[in-house]
Amino acid sequence: MAATAPTAAGHRARPGSVPFLWRLAVGGSAIGLVLAAARGVQLDGVAHGGSWRIFGRLHPVLVHFPIVLLLAVPVLELAGRWRPALREAAGFLLGCALPCAVVAVWAGLILARTDGHDGALLTTHLQGGAAVAIGTALTWWVRPWSRFVYALLLILTVGTLMWAAHNGGSLTHGADYLTEPLPPMLKQALHIKEAPAPETYGADTVFGAAVRPVLEKNCFSCHGPEKQKGDYRMDTFAALLAGGKSGVPAIVPGDILHSELLRRLSLDVTDEKVMPPKRKPRPTPAEVALLHWWIKQGASRTLQVSAVTNAPPEVLALLAGPVVAPAPEGEAPYQPRVGDYSALRDEIARLEKTLGIRLVQVSQHSGDGLLLRTRGAEARFGDAELAQLTRVAPFIVEAELDGTRITDAGLAALKPFSNLTRLHLEHTALTGTTLGVLKELPKLTYLNLCATRVTDDQLSALTSSAGLQQLYLFGSQVTSGGVSGLKARLPNTQIGPIELTKDPAP
Ligand code: HEC
Structure with missing residues (x-):
């Protein structure tokens, strides 16, 4: 087959264009490379550094090659109506744009990973960039066959390119970089909202x-x-x-x-x-x-x-701020629940930054320990992230791991949480096979396993957690038989209902 084979649409591939199988292989590999990058490069907001960093830093430069090449293609196609040689050039530039676009996507992903960027706008920008590279591959691929599909794909790809480029600009310069200098009347007409100036308020109000x-x-x-x-x-x-x-x-x-x-x-x-x-x-x-x-x-x-x-x-x-009642006469003086973690302040700040979590002081007494909050970072908080907390673990008294990506295998990382009293594990993929680890948490009083896949069998691992006061299992696979079995072994534990119940009338 090759260059001059007629196609279903009756078009003939023009002489000089690349044979079909070649086009398929090249276009397919380009798309494969983009998808592989998107899947393979994990963005967790952590700056991973490494020697690839320089390649990532070149993204802002590299990205201009496919942009310019792609923008030139429609211009040359139009001008080609009068000067056919330019049309030939359009095909050539489109071919050049393809590897450039793939390289730019890779560089962008590596930049985000090595420098630890993430966020909604970044994700949108990356998706746009990947869509442009894939669009370029498809456009290049259909060009010899269908002028109509080609024109359509080209318009779509260039449109996506503009959008992705704009998002990229917003990432580096701020979302209102472009619209900020517009006259107020125009902004109003275009429904552009101005970002308000940040306000501060006295701490005495x-x-x-x-x-x-x-x-x-x-x-x-x-x-x-x-x-x-x-x-x-x-x-x-x-x-x-x-x-x-x-x-x-x-x-x-x-x-x-x-x-x-x-x-x-x-x-x-x-x-x-x-x-x-x-x-x-x-x-x-x-x-x-x-x-x-x-x-x-x-x-x-x-x-x-x-x-x-x-x-x-x-x-x-x-x-009045968090109050700690003065110890009444004759009572024991303030007993810290955890040791002094002041030497770990920098480590705590670093963990908060890289993992997107919060390690909040429970009260103004550092001896009352820390709360681990993962809100907002649930999607990227899993076993590996939990394992990074080992050094601060003994100072954490409450851990909110609900909705995170934590798995059975990851629970082992809870061992060093020797002062943990409250543990939220609801809405996770846990099946409970490793719940035995919780035996090693002597102070645990509250455990939430709602909406997990924990079953009756796994529950037996909790029978030696005599200190447990509250246990929640709603939406898990535990049955009422399992609950009564456990109640017999843990008479002092209050176990929440596993089925919907009406709240008792007041
Ligand atoms: C997880 C995201 C989220 C959080 C956190 C959140 N909201 Fe909302 N809020 C929304 C969404 C989405 C809407 C729009 C849909 C709707 O009106 O229900 C909304 C709408 C509202 C509105 C109605 C605005 C209007 O005039 O249409 C009010 C009032 C409001 N939120 C108050 C709050 C308060 C107070 C808090 C904190 C205590 C809060 N929200 C926290 C997502 C959130």
Whole structure:
């Protein structure tokens, strides 16, 4: 067959074009290389370094080759209507663009891995880049056969190229780099929202000291500077009150009944509209009480903490900061739960940064230990990440591993968590074969295994965890028989229901 074989569409491959099998092999390998890169290069936000780094750093330079080549192709195709030689050149440049695009994708992935970049915009940019390389391969491949499909693919590929390039620009220069200098009228006409200037609040005000931190902790991941779900952002005071898409004000100062924010917070956790959405960490009842009280008082931005005298006790306690009651006379003095980890401060900061987790101090006494929070990093927190915590493990008293990628094999890494009291493992792929490890956690009082694949058989591994006070198994594969078996062995453990029950009437 080869160069002049007629095709189904009746077109003839032009002389000089590459034979069919060759095109198939080259186009296929290009696509294969892109897919292999996308699958094989793991982006975990950790800067892995290494000698490939220099190749990654060349991405911003290399990426311009396929861009220029691809942009030239439609120009030459059009000009080729008058000067056919240019059309020939278009095919040649398209062929050159293909390896350049593949190399640029590889360099981009290596840049992200060696320098530890990640995030939603980066993912979009990478997907765009990979789509351009694959589009280039397909475009190059169909060119000899169908002008129509070719033209269509070329338009799509160049369109994707623009979009991917724009995302790349936003990554390096900031999302509003291009639109920022536009005149305000034009911005309004184009519905471009200006990023508001960051605001700061005095730590002596109720808002700055307590209200905003609560929102920051529970809501900013979706309603902050980076994301504005429902078109609602809370990081500036005006926007916080204004609300989002619904048009309903989120906060009406002094009016708790018409403040959408409070309504959303107080919905039933199974409600579609509840905030934070289902399964996301919720503010504590005291924190909700604080928001409630603050809005009722007029949602002041300036009210001083020192001026607050009349507020519900839980609110006063929050405003006073975490309180540790002074030891009453005759009682034992403060007993630290964990040892001194001050020498590990840098290590803790590094772990927080590279793993995207938080290691939060439980109280102002460092002796009360640390909370391990994986919220936001669940998708990239697995066995390997848990194993990296070995050095700080003895200082962690509570570990929120729910929703992470942790597996049975990874549980062994919990051994050094000698002071762990609360362990969240719900919504993980655990089957429970290694639950025996938990025997080695003498202080464990709370264990959540909801929505895992743990079965009755595996549960028997817990029979020697006599200190366990609360155990949750809802949505696991444990049966009522398994529960009663365990209850007999662990009479002091409160085991949550495994089936839906109605809450007892108050
Ligand atoms: C995991 C993401 C996520 C978190 C965390 C989150 N929200 Fe939302 N929020 C959304 C989404 C998505 C919408 C839009 C859909 C809707 O209205 O239900 C929304 C909408 C809202 C709205 C309605 C805005 C409007 O006028 O349309 C309010 C009010 C709100 N959230 C309050 C909160 C508060 C308060 C918190 C923190 C306690 C919070 N949200 C945390 C995802 C989140």
